[in-house]
Amino acid sequence: MRPLRAPEVRHGEHGLRRDPAPSRLAFRIERLWLTPMFRVAMRVGVPVALCVVVVGGYLANEGRRAAIGESFAELRRSIEERPEFMVTLMAIDGASEPVAKAIRAMLPVTLPVSSFRLDLAALRATIEQIDAVASAELHVRKGGVLQITVVERQPAVLWRNATGLEMLDATGHRVATLLDRTARPDLPVIAGMGADDRVGEALEILRAARPIGDRIRGLVWMGERRWDIVLDRDQRILLPEEAPVPAVQRVIALDEAEDMFGRALVAVDMRNRNRPTVRLAAMGTETENLTGLETKVTGQ
Amino acid sequence: MTDLYQSQRAMRHMRRAAMQRGVVAILDVGTSKIACLVLRFENTEEAREDGLGSLAGQSQFRVIGAATTRSRGVRFGEVDAMAETERAIRTAVQAAQKMAQTRVDHVIACFSGARPRSYGLAGEIELADGQVSEQDVARVLAACDVPDFGQGREVLHAHPVNFAIDHRSGLRDPRGHVGNRLAADMHLLTIDTNAVQNLLYCIKRCDLEIAGLASSAYVSGLASLVEDEQELGAACIDMGGGATGLSIFIKKHMIFAESVRLGGDHVTSDISKGLQVPLATAERIKTIHGGVHATGMDDREMIEIGADCGDWEKDRRQVSRTELIGIMRPRVEEILEEVRAVLDAAGFDQLPSQQIVLTGGASQIPGLDMLAAKILGQNVRLGRPLRVQGLPQAATGAAFASTVGLCLFAAHPQDEWWDFEIPAERYPARSLRRAMKWFKDNW
Structure with a gap:
């Protein structure tokens, strides 16, 4: 029998053909x-x-993860802090000196700062929190300037309340606190609780009462429902709750026709439209007393 | 019998699983070569009633890998040296897989040896309720009286060939017919168990599952007989290397198969002995210069035999083609005589048409058809297998008849006995017997 094992193939021997069968x-x-x-x-x-x-094996180490995060942060910072992106100046337009000062004090930004770090929307919200500012616009101008354009509120009336004297704009929003009435003699005074909600109405009444404007000391919001016009010489015009402006016009008409307020009367009561009532003053001394009382009310 | 029934059924299931996966390997284990094809089943269109379709029903599959290797360890179509055969199978399968770029797990194999023997069986039953049902077909097949084919034999094919109801015979499909008695003829092909076990073991060692087994005589008949030959009666003679398979077909059924243990390798060994040359040289001389009819011209045609022993006289030998033919012809005649004897024993001369088709590698000897006509009868032609899609040109020759036939077998196997359900009345009989046995054992 021939050997069952395959013949040994010596190295480099080509004579024997290899078995083509795979193992x-x-x-x-x-x-x-x-x-x-x-x-x-x-x-x-x-x-x-x-x-x-x-990747998992590499990141399993805490230190390596931190190093990768750090290098990314470093790269980010190096780009952000390029001089092209830095904001070095702040320019405020349209604001008066005290408002501008207040804005500079309020903004939580220390210049120079990268423009990537500036959250303009938040800054704008901060600026608009100031009562004297009606609206503000912020943008970063070329040359690294943070341009803030402010529209200030225009004070329309002075409102005397328990705490002091406030300046209000035409919508009744507070503008600033005033220490002294004489600082703004051009503005009319209103008084009474809740009067700040009715500034528009008050301004209308004042506009209607312009013919006697030089005699008006102010408006009082009575019982949170109706207006009184307080004139000098302790005279008052009591206006109705509804349609106060026609009532004022009627009083003005009476005054022009009859020189009503030149006479010795204390109040003109227009509350009942069908029955205007005039309260006459007593003689002499009583007029003095009333003057003292009225002074307290109008704050002058 | 039931074991075989079960194992064949298991193979059929395996085949169905392979179809579902869509890839199946075809393995033809021959004496001179081992061929492996990888088939891909693509559009599994519904088979038509008559079993035909576009391209005669072969458009279902496509050959995507093909490999051939020289066979080793196979003699007479049977496994001789297991390890060698296993290696040769591995070579072929691996090459085919590589070409197909896919892995195959199911293989359908055929072989030519293992001494096939044919039996004609007949069975008859009374029909209970007039009309024939599928159950009745199973019953009549089970009623066929199986001859005693001896120890160590196993059934490879069991084709129902013919059905008869009362006196009407020649029915192809009896289902639905009305009658009293149903009779069936069955063709049984048995083979040596040992030979087939060896082959199965070799294939198992290659991690492949068997999805079918076939006799190569049968499948080469499927591939090389044309339809009318199969219908009218013809014999296919598959002349292989170590064995010559022989199958007779009529009415599209194989009715006889046999194998003659002679083939082309014997011619080669005759040349080798006669001319004193190595087998490889003899094979080369046979394929290049061989023939079976000598003419005057062949006397002058000298063939260089050659050798490299160093002796000038021996190395420069020449032989005339006539001499070569003189060596080959007696052996070819012997093979054909053997075939003739088998055909006579099978009663081939009783068939209406006696067409003989020669195929297989050894049928390519020039002039063989004339010699066969003298021995076997006048109606002889050389057959080549059908063309199937994707088959490489190198594998379309007569030597690949059984390989191609196996493809057809894989795509459309004929109904065999085990494709029918086991008759219902067999179950209770067996379980009753088991119950009786239990009683006897325990009381």
Whole structure:
């Protein structure tokens, strides 16, 4: 019988033809490799798994993660702090000196600062919190200038309340506190609780009463429902709750026709539209007393 | 019998699983070559009623891988050296897989040896309710009296060939017919168990599942007989390397198969002995210069035999083609005589048409058809297998008849006995017997 084992092939010997048959192992490996699932797993699954393992292994260390974060932050900062992006100046337009000072004091920005760090919307909200500012516009101008354009509120009346004297604009919004009435003699005075909500109405009444404007000391919001016009010489015009302006016009008409307020009367009561009533003053001393009382009310 | 029934059924299930996966390998284990094809089943369109379709029903599959290797360890179509055969199978399967770029797990194999023997079986039953149902077909097949084919034999094919109801015979499909008695003829092909076990073991060692087994005589008949030959009666003679398969077809059924244990390798060994040359040289001389009819011209045609022993006289030998033919012809005649004897024993001369088709690698000897006509009868032609999609040009020759036939077998197997359900009355009989046995054992 011929030897069962294959003849030993010596190195470099070409005479013997090699067995073309694959070994069982090679056969199995090739079959495994031709299995579609296995192929997909080897071509996609293994590289993906390898990448995950390598990256995961690298990032498993706390220090390395921190170093990567730091280098990113450093890169970000270096870009942000380039001179092209730095804001060095703040220009405020349209604001009076005290308002501008207040804005500078309020803004939580220390210049120079990178324009990436400026939250213009938040800054604008901060500026608009100031009562004297109606609206504000912010933008970063070329040359690193933070341009703030402010529209201030225009005071329309003075409102005397329990705490003191406030300046209000035409909508009744507070503008500033005034220490002294004489600082703004051009503005009319209103008084009474809740009068700040009715500034528009008060201004209308004042406009209607312009013919006797030089005699008006102010308006009083009575009982939170109606207006009184207080004149000098302790005279009052009591206006109705509804349609006060026609009532004022009627009083003005009476005054022009009859010189009503030149006479000795204390009050003109227009509350009942059908029955205007005039209260006459007593003689002499009583007029003095009334004057003292009225002075307290109007604050002068 | 039931074991075989079960194992064949298991193979059929395996085949169905392979169809579902869409890829199946065809393995033809021959004496001179082992061929492996990888088939892909694509559009599994519904088979038509007559079993035909576009391209005669072969458009279902496509050959996507093909490989051939020189066979080793196979003699007379049977496995001789298991390890060698296993290696050769591995070579072929791996190459075919590589070409197909896919993995195959199911294999349908055929072989030419293992001493096939044919039996004609007949069975008859009374029909209970007039009309024939599928259950009745199973019953009549089960009623066929199986001859005693001896120890160590196993059934490879069991084709129902003919059905008869009362006196009407020649029915192809008896279902739905009305009658009193149903009779069936069945063709049974048995083979040596040991030989087939060896082959199965070799295939198992290659991690492949068997999805079907066929006799190569049968499948080469499927591939190389045209339809009218199969219908009218013809014999296909598959002249392989170590064995010559022989199958007779009529009415599209195989009714006889046999194998003669002689083939082209014997011609080669005769040349080798006669001319004193190695087998490889003898094979080359046979394929290039061989023939079976000597003419005057052949006396002058000198063939360089050659050798490399160093002796000038021996290395410069020449032989005339006539001499070569003189060596080959007696052996070819012997093969054909053997075939003739088998055909006579099978009663081939009783068939209405006696067409003989020669195929297989050894049928390519020039002049063989004339010699066969003298021995076997006048109606002889050389057959080549059908063309199937994707088959490489190198595998379309006569040597690949059984390989191609196996493809057709894989795509459209004929109904065999085990494709019918086990008759219902067999179950209770067996369980009753088991119950009786239990009683006897325990009381």
